[in-house]
Amino acid sequence: GSSDSTLLSINAGDYIFYSDWAWTSFVVFSISQTLMLVVGATYYLTFTGVPGTATYYGLIMTVYTWVAKGAWFALGYPYDFIVVPVWLPSAMLLDLAYWATKKNKHSLILFGGVLVGMSLPLFNMVNLMTIADPLETAFKYPRPTLPPYMTPIEPQVGKFYNSPVALGAGAGAVLSVTFAALGCKLTTWTYRWMAA
Numbered sequence: 001g002s003s004d005s006t007l008l009s010i011n012a013g014d015y016i017f018y019s020d021w022a023w024t025s026f027v028v029f030s031i032s033q034t035l036m037l038v039v040g041a042t043y044y045l046t047f048t049g050v051p052g053t054a055t056y057y058g059l060i061m062t063v064y065t066w067v068a069k070g071a072w073f074a075l076g077y078p079y080d081f082i083v084v085p086v087w088l089p090s091a092m093l094l095d096l097a098y099w100a101t102k103k104n105k106h107s108l109i110l111f112g113g114v115l116v117g118m119s120l121p122l123f124n125m126v127n128l129m130t131i132a133d134p135l136e137t138a139f140k141y142p143r144p145t146l147p148p149y150m151t152p153i154e155p156q157v158g159k160f161y162n163s164p165v166a167l168g169a170g171a172g173a174v175l176s177v178t179f180a181a182l183g184c185k186l187t188t189w190t191y192r193w194m195a196a
Contacts, residue, residue, distance in 0.1 A: 023164040026128075030121040030168040031175060037061065037087045038116050038176050041094050042108065042183025047190060051099035058091030086123040090116045094180075109180040117176030121168030 040061070041054035062085045093115040094108070101107035 023167075026124070026164040027121070027168040027171065030124050030164075031172055033085075033087070033124070034090075034117055034120050034172050034176050035179050037090060037120070038094070038113065038179035039183045039186070041091050042112070042180045043186045043190075045094065045098055045108070046105060046184050046187040049103060051095045051103070054091045054094040054098070055088065058087040061085065061087050086120065086127045089123050090120045093119055105184055109184060110177060113177035113180035114173045116180075117172030117174070118169040121165050121172055124168070125165045 037058060041057040044057045045051070045053045047053075065085050094112040097112035097115055098104075098108045101111065
């Protein structure tokens with residue numbers, strides 16, 4: 001359900017904490033968020049057959065995450081420390097692919113999957129550039145004990161990590177098609193289970 005997707009993607013914005021592997025973390029987290037969004041949204045979308053359901057699912061995920069991330073706020077961090085999720089525009093593209101192809105499931109898997117996989121890392125990076133750097137914020141509001149991942153390290157950025165958005169979008173475009181197919185498959189399994 002949505003709460004599971006929230007728990008699995010709760011860390012996705014905090015890629016900069018893992019400063020040694022920041023770009024790698026960005027790519028991995030982008031793909032994990034894409035998995036959460038695409039499987040759940042495709043499932044609900046094909047189950048209801050109503051274009052718009054993917055965006056609705058993205059909205060539920062967003063609200064759940066705001067609630068869960070509110071815990072950071074309760075711990076005394078300022079609100080700009082909280083990364084606002086970026087699932088909505090990607091979910092809208094998924095709905096658009098389904099609606100524009102007159103509810104063609106195979107087009108949804110192929111076009112919708114590619115669109116989400118390519119767009120989410122892009123939106124994610126735009127999102128991360130508009131918020132305060134969590135490390136900078138952490139030093140401005142020190143906690144009594146500093147966890148190891150908050151200890152400043154010089155980032156070791158290799159030549160392969162120069163464009164995390166391109167890497168995330170490339171990997172995402174391929175993997176999201178599989179994710180979308182899985183979401184559709186879950187729908188057929190649900191119908192079979194309901195009929196039994």
